[in-house]
Each structure stands twice: as structure tokens, then as C-alpha cells.
Amino acid sequence: MIRLENLSKSFTVNGRTTIVARNINVTFPQGGAVGLLGHNGAGKSTLLRMIAGVVRPDRGRVVTRGTVSWPVGFSGSFHPDLTGAQNTRFIARIYDADAEALLRFVEGFADLGHHFHLPFRNYSSGMRSRLAFGVSMGIHFDTYLVDEVTSVGDGYFREKSKAYFRNRLLNSGAIMVSHSMSMIRAICSSAAVLHQGQLTHYPDVNEAIRVHQNNMGTTWDEEDDD
Numbered sequence: 001m002i003r004l005e006n007l008s009k010s011f012t013v014n015g016r017t018t019i020v021a022r023n024i025n026v027t028f029p030q031g032g033a034v035g036l037l038g039h040n041g042a043g044k045s046t047l048l049r050m051i052a053g054v055v056r057p058d059r060g061r062v063v064t065r066g067t068v069s070w071p072v073g074f075s076g077s078f079h080p081d082l083t084g085a086q087n088t089r090f091i092a093r094i095y096d097a098d099a100e101a102l103l104r105f106v107e108g109f110a111d112l113g114h115h116f117h118l119p120f121r122n123y124s125s126g127m128r129s130r131l132a133f134g135v136s137m138g139i140h141f142d143t144y145l146v147d148e149v150t151s152v153g154d155g156y157f158r159e160k161s162k163a164y165f166r167n168r169l170l171n172s173g174a175i176m177v178s179h180s181m182s183m184i185r186a187i188c189s190s191a192a193v194l195h196q197g198q199l200t201h202y203p204d205v206n207e208a209i210r211v212h213q214n215n216m217g218t219t220w221d222e223e224d225d226d
Helices: 044-052 084-094 099-110 113-117 125-138 155-168 181-187 205-216
Strands: 002-013 016-028 033-037 059-064 068-072 143-147 173-177 190-195 198-202
Touching: 002 044, 016 044, 016 059, 016 190, 016 198, 033 044, 033 181, 033 205, 044 059, 044 068, 044 143, 044 173, 068 125, 084 099, 084 113, 084 125, 099 113, 099 125, 125 155, 143 155, 155 181, 173 181, 181 205, 190 205, 198 205
Parallel strands: 033 173, 033 190, 068 143, 143 173
Antiparallel strands: 002 016, 002 059, 190 198
């Protein structure tokens, strides 16, 4: 269970203020996947980071029950001078996971070859995504926070990632951002729309998509690249 209580957040860049959250009060259901919809720049990724505890709200709080992941696929916390293996071992220690088991899983899943034992700073963006997603999936959480899982790696790796993520959802919940409406429909049991700092949760995924498309001024899944 994740509950947002009077949550507010805004930030100013180059004199322009963007409101991400304006006194939001929403409770996400336990279990199942919730799609998080909103136009580009609405603040979906920032909201995920607030739920993860990476970004602090201006006011209000996030109440969680059970374990919550960092945003899946996020590689910003990896140390550039450590190898992929060393970063993996370090994260295992932070989350009290079996380091050797996580190393074996990530090495096989991310398919980085000898680069797994080279410094992270030398990785391409695709390699960084594969490592980050592998580490995320290698640790069990009650709720996964997912930001565009379909953008991870090449076509083959994206399909493998989606299949593994679906398997994780058999025993865990998720809050996921995706521009693919077909993926939201296929995976999510409900959805929430973030618009102009307000977040509304809809038990009916199709109703949420209709509201989102109306906000966007579209009548079809033109965002959907699947």
C-alpha cells in the first residue's frame, strides 16, 4: 500500500515554475499494477522519485507499507568508477540481499559479457539500462516503481524485460509510467492521471486512458509505439 497525504511539489528552472503535485491525496491499491499517465513534463518521473524517497516533497508525505523499489531501470546511483559487478555487490549490501546470488542473476540477465567487470563510466546508455534493470529485477520488492520499462535496451532485451517484469507482478505490485497504452492495458489493473498538479486514480484503466487522451487532445493511441 502506498498513500500520498497532502503531497505538494514544485520546482523552478530558468524562472519558470512547474507544479508537479498540488495537495495530492491518493491511496494506491495493494497489489496489482497501477499505470501512471500524464503528458510529457507533467512530473510523472518526479512523482515516482518522491514515492521512492529520492526526491523530497515541499509539503505532505508518502506513507508506504512493505518494501518499495527505486525507479526500475534508474542508473543514476551507480558509481562511475566501480565495475558493474562491484556496483551490484554494493546494492546487494544496502538492501541486505544475497550478493553472490544477485551477481549471478544480473550477469546472466543483463548479458554484458566482459563489460560486467569493467568500470560503469565506460558503459553505453544501453548497457547502463541493462545493468540497472537487471539489478532492479534481481531484488524482490512488494511494490516496483517503473519508468518506461519498454525503453530498456534493444528489441530482444525489451521483450525479455517485459516478460520478466510480468512474472514479478505475480507476487508484487507496481506503479508504472509508460507512453504505450497497449502495455498499460495489458499489465495494469487500474491507472492514475497526473494533470496540472492533480492526481486522480481510476479503477477502470480504459476510463483513465480516455481522460488522459482528452487532456492531451487526442482520440486514439498516438502515443503508443507498440
